[in-house]
Amino acid sequence: MHMKKKVIVYDRIEEPVLSALQEEFDVRIFKERDAHDNPEFLSFLQETEGVIGLGFPGQSDILDKAPNLKIISNVSVGYNNLDTEELTKRNIMGTNTPDVLTDTVADMAMGLMLSTARRMPELDQYVKQGKWKEAVTTELFGVDVHHKKLGIIGMGRIGKAIAQRAHLGFNMDILYHSRTPKPDAEERFNATYMNLESLLRNSDYICLITPLTDETRGMIGKKEFQLMKRSAIFINVSRGSTVVEADLIEALKNKEIAAAGLDVYVQEPVNPDNELLKMKNVVTLPHIGSATAETEHKMAALAAENLRAGLNGEKPGNLVNPEVWKKE
Ligand SMILES: NC(=O)C1=CN([C@@H]2O[C@H](COP(=O)(O)OP(=O)(O)OC[C@H]3O[C@@H](n4cnc5c(N)ncnc54)[C@H](O)[C@@H]3O)[C@@H](O)[C@H]2O)C=CC1
Ligand SMILES: O=C(O)C(=O)CO
Secondary structure, eight states, X not given: OOXXXXXXXXXXXXXXXXXHHXXXXXXXXXXXXXXXXXXXXXXXXXXXXXXXXXOOOBSHHHHTTOTTOOEEEESSSOOTTBOHHHHHHTTOEEEOOOSTTHHHHHHHHHHHHHHHHTTHHHHHHHHHTTOHHHHSSGGGOOOOOTTSEEEEEOOSHHHHHHHHIIIIIHOOEEEEEOSSOOHHHHHHHXXXXXXXXXXXXXXXXXXXXXXXXXXXXXXXXXXXXHHSOTTOEEEEOSOGGGBOHHHHHHHHHTTSSSEEEESOOSSSSOOTTOGGGGOTTEEEOXXXXXXXXXXXXXXXXXXXXXXXXXXXTSOOTTBSOGGGOOOO
């Protein structure tokens, strides 16, 4: 009898993609807590050929326990959960889901910027508590977004989609910092390339949207917050660990910056005791940049396509370690 290949769905995958995978493969769903010492997880992992999901810890200690693994298909564009060198060494493919989420994440970055600048969550509470009159006071007025300077750190797919919205929709001046200059962004959005220090000094809004890598880990800390304007509003949609969170808390407390809008945290779910959650000038979201019904579906479908290709001996469209692919 033809044996179905074993596949782990890690954390979750949306329907109807899950049902389709269950038809084709011997699927088992595991959650993050299982990754450590659940004997059922460890025994299934021994025979697993494919993993699909969110944030599977693709590091050597887990890979040691997965001798048959061929592919880890992330349902995310970020792949900081994967040790790509280690995967390549072991001939394991890693894939991600770029492009399909770009506009959705950019929409959300603009939303965070607007809601932080115009204090929308705070005002929402006043209205719901019947305190309309108390809400309409100069102390609770926000600041303008349009015609201000937006500094984008990481002018990639999402960075450009943010620049498009901000420049064409809100008449913002775009400053940016990236590994290399992006002539297309300069032409389309009149964006100005700057080193990090100049960007931080000159921006009214700063939006961080780089991947998390060895280079970007902690790239925004005490020194960087001190360079920012006191009126600066800081938006992080990248990963929590691109920022030194304790330094962000200090900068907000000491009024070195005005406010922050955050979708990502060093620890997720964020610890309820985290001081950021107690600050009125911080708008928080639970890492939902790409989480709309439409985009979740596109990401799941693309990740499943990558998984199928990898398990059928074809080259997946979105390899994050392309050097692993060698034709026999
Ligand atoms: N909050 C959320 O829900 C989401 C967060 N993300 C995060 O956004 C990241 C970016 O996604 P894309 O735009 O699709 O990736 P991308 O690869 O198209 O763009 C990343 C940009 O960052 C730049 N960059 C890399 N290292 C840098 C450094 N050291 N200094 C300055 N710039 C640097 C690159 O040059 C590139 O232009 C993802 O890796 C993920 O971590 C992505 C989707 C949703
Ligand atoms: O795609 C990503 O990297 C996310 O953070 C969630 O969509």
